[in-house]
Amino acid sequence: MKRKLSMILKLLLPALLLLCTTIVLVLVALHAMYDEKREKLSALSATLQHRMETDPSISFASAIGNDELLYQRFQRLLDETFPKSNDLSGSLFVVGTNKIVAYAPIERNPRTLPYTVETALPREFYKLVDTHQPQYYFTTSKIQDVRVYNYAVPLFKGDNVYAVLNVNQSTENIDAQTTVIWVSGLAVCLISLTAWLGLGIRNSRRERHLQREQDNLINWLKTYDGDSLSVETLDSQFDLLKDLPQAFQNAVDLIRFYRHQQRQALDQMPVGLVTLDETGRVVYVNPYFSSLFGYGTEEMRSWTPEFGRSKYRMLDSSQPLREMSTGRRVENRIGLITNSAGEEVPVSVTLRELPKVQDEPTGWLVICYDLSQEFALDRLTQQTQVLLQSVALNVLLLDANLQIEHMSPALCKLVGRRELDLIGQRLPDVTLLQFEEGDHTLIQAVEHVLTRGYREHLPQKLASVLGREYVLEFDLFPILNPLTQEADGCMIFVKDITLYQEWELLSRRVDAHSNYVQMAATIAHEVRNPMTSVRGFLQLLAKDLQGGEHQMYLDVMQAEIDRMNAILTEYLSMARPAQSLEWEGIHLAELVRETFLVLKGEANYRGVELGLKLTEGFRLEGNPRELKQVVINLVRNAFDAIEQPDGRIEIRLNEGVLEIADNGCGMSPAQIERIFEPFFTTKATGTGLGLPVCHKIVESHNGTLEVTSEPGVGTVFTIRF
Numbered sequence: 001m002k003r004k005l006s007m008i009l010k011l012l013l014p015a016l017l018l019l020c021t022t023i024v025l026v027l028v029a030l031h032a033m034y035d036e037k038r039e040k041l042s043a044l045s046a047t048l049q050h051r052m053e054t055d056p057s058i059s060f061a062s063a064i065g066n067d068e069l070l071y072q073r074f075q076r077l078l079d080e081t082f083p084k085s086n087d088l089s090g091s092l093f094v095v096g097t098n099k100i101v102a103y104a105p106i107e108r109n110p111r112t113l114p115y116t117v118e119t120a121l122p123r124e125f126y127k128l129v130d131t132h133q134p135q136y137y138f139t140t141s142k143i144q145d146v147r148v149y150n151y152a153v154p155l156f157k158g159d160n161v162y163a164v165l166n167v168n169q170s171t172e173n174i175d176a177q178t179t180v181i182w183v184s185g186l187a188v189c190l191i192s193l194t195a196w197l198g199l200g201i202r203n204s205r206r207e208r209h210l211q212r213e214q215d216n217l218i219n220w221l222k223t224y225d226g227d228s229l230s231v232e233t234l235d236s237q238f239d240l241l242k243d244l245p246q247a248f249q250n251a252v253d254l255i256r257f258y259r260h261q262q263r264q265a266l267d268q269m270p271v272g273l274v275t276l277d278e279t280g281r282v283v284y285v286n287p288y289f290s291s292l293f294g295y296g297t298e299e300m301r302s303w304t305p306e307f308g309r310s311k312y313r314m315l316d317s318s319q320p321l322r323e324m325s326t327g328r329r330v331e332n333r334i335g336l337i338t339n340s341a342g343e344e345v346p347v348s349v350t351l352r353e354l355p356k357v358q359d360e361p362t363g364w365l366v367i368c369y370d371l372s373q374e375f376a377l378d379r380l381t382q383q384t385q386v387l388l389q390s391v392a393l394n395v396l397l398l399d400a401n402l403q404i405e406h407m408s409p410a411l412c413k414l415v416g417r418r419e420l421d422l423i424g425q426r427l428p429d430v431t432l433l434q435f436e437e438g439d440h441t442l443i444q445a446v447e448h449v450l451t452r453g454y455r456e457h458l459p460q461k462l463a464s465v466l467g468r469e470y471v472l473e474f475d476l477f478p479i480l481n482p483l484t485q486e487a488d489g490c491m492i493f494v495k496d497i498t499l500y501q502e503w504e505l506l507s508r509r510v511d512a513h514s515n516y517v518q519m520a521a522t523i524a525h526e527v528r529n530p531m532t533s534v535r536g537f538l539q540l541l542a543k544d545l546q547g548g549e550h551q552m553y554l555d556v557m558q559a560e561i562d563r564m565n566a567i568l569t570e571y572l573s574m575a576r577p578a579q580s581l582e583w584e585g586i587h588l589a590e591l592v593r594e595t596f597l598v599l600k601g602e603a604n605y606r607g608v609e610l611g612l613k614l615t616e617g618f619r620l621e622g623n624p625r626e627l628k629q630v631v632i633n634l635v636r637n638a639f640d641a642i643e644q645p646d647g648r649i650e651i652r653l654n655e656g657v658l659e660i661a662d663n664g665c666g667m668s669p670a671q672i673e674r675i676f677e678p679f680f681t682t683k684a685t686g687t688g689l690g691l692p693v694c695h696k697i698v699e700s701h702n703g704t705l706e707v708t709s710e711p712g713v714g715t716v717f718t719i720r721f
Helices: 002-054 057-062 065-081 123-131 172-223 246-269 287-293 299-300 304-311 320-325 372-390 409-415 443-452 498-544 548-575 588-606 624-641 669-674 691-702
Strands: 088-096 097-102 134-142 147-159 160-170 272-277 281-287 313-314 330-338 343-354 363-370 394-399 404-407 457-464 468-480 487-496 583-585 609-615 621-622 648-654 657-660 704-710 714-720
Touching: 002 057, 002 065, 002 134, 002 147, 002 160, 002 172, 057 065, 057 372, 065 097, 065 468, 097 609, 123 134, 123 147, 123 160, 123 648, 246 704, 272 287, 287 363, 320 330, 320 343, 343 372, 372 624, 394 409, 409 487, 409 498, 443 457, 443 487, 468 498, 498 548, 588 609, 588 624, 588 648, 621 624, 624 657, 624 691, 657 691, 669 704, 691 704
Parallel strands: 609 648
Antiparallel strands: 088 097, 088 160, 134 147, 147 160, 272 281, 272 363, 313 330, 330 343, 343 363, 394 404, 394 487, 457 468, 468 487, 583 621, 648 657, 657 714, 704 714
């Protein structure tokens, strides 16, 4: 079918081209004829225009204003120009009067001159009056009822168009010439087409005969398996072989030899090779492909193209055979082929189109490279890279020339350098760690590792990095070449033990501090017992001593003992560890509301407005007694900070955020920095332990206590749970 279509196209395309060429030439001839007519009318109009503008009699009649004489002179001039035997005619139209005042040849005009034009004028007329440019157009003559060509030019009186001179030519003669041109062109085209089709049909018959013989020969060669061949067995009707039987025998032997050589080469290739025919069916499978995927040649030959496509999938979801059929190249596409065990094997697929026969596709060669080892190595490389990037270790990789190949993020952070700036540079040429002057122990250790291929360890060394002293330990490991088993690289682990030493010292200090705190708490507890006895005896003495100076002394002693007891109580609260066993579920809004009611009376007594804004629903685990103590301490501190009569304190709870705000005297930044230090106070009678106790209680409940203050404006304490 394709061959017939190609043959038809070979005949029709030149015929269509010849026909189109003839039409174009006819149109060019017609266009040239129309241009000739137009130039003729234009030249005649220009001549008449010049004569009318230069004729003395016309100028005289125009000067004296005698229109009748002027029209007679125009008519005489037109009669001289347009004889009766000519197919041309002319007329003069006066714009102001809308009349035809002259017409020649006069025999073609049955109307009496001058006469008024009653029909609508063509739009070209108005364009001429506006632009003062000549116009060329077609109209239908009302006098002769024929189609005419018109060429109109303006006549001026001053700067205005006075009259329009029309030169006309009927289309009868032009139509006859047009018909002659078309008939001549079509006759030449018909004769040429007849000759071309006859020659094409003759060649087509000959080509079909030769093509049939060639197809028979090619089909036989495709099925030839290399066995011995006798020329006598060939069909005697092969026109191509009548004179060359021995040459054909030699050609067959040569084909047999090269096919055998090609098959041997394909069978020994260390890549998977599959050949497909033009429909997508398997024709050949080499042994490497069979061993790789477990499919035999006969098994794959029985597959339909649809079943074969189900055995593979490309990672980019493309269809290689479909792309090859559209002319696109398929190079090194990554895909997965399912082997006989049902496992997907990663491969790189490349397709090549087999040589065409008579411009017809014969199939494709599929080249498959096994990427299993490459994928495994790439995955191992990625895992190693992720491991080196993610572990918080100071790692440095060097090659055999001491050039830096990798630096872990932790080491880059330690030395304050970027890995990209150091890759490829030699370790002796860059300053990462500054040791004591003349200390080249690290470089020497790296050289020993590369030379001997054994691990090296450098104990604690003092190094300076960015102006800070560090205590570092180094472990150096060789990277062995798998072929030569010689070290061609070195991995260095840098261990920063500075923090370990600082943490050890800090731990000892914390232990000592804890012991001191515990001892102080024990002393405070023991001091409270005799103080209780002393206060009891002072109360007994106070009953016996009523009034007088001794009574005043007893009151001062009791007040000071109460103050000492309060200090010891707050200190013990701060030193006591959090007892999570006493925790329970707390509805924070209810706790704040109860505390608000306790403080409301004191606020009224002090003359301070105490406000409350709550949102319900937030709950937490904790000690309600301690949390109430925090709120009471913060509100009472706010009471003490308010000195003006219009003082206001507002307690706000929004979800897990509790704020206590006042408009008191406020605090300076220096005071804010120290408010959570034990025994720091700004009140004359304060102990300096209230806010540290509050801070400790909030932290034990997994919260934070923050403060913002401005002198003269007020203070806001914020608790976030």
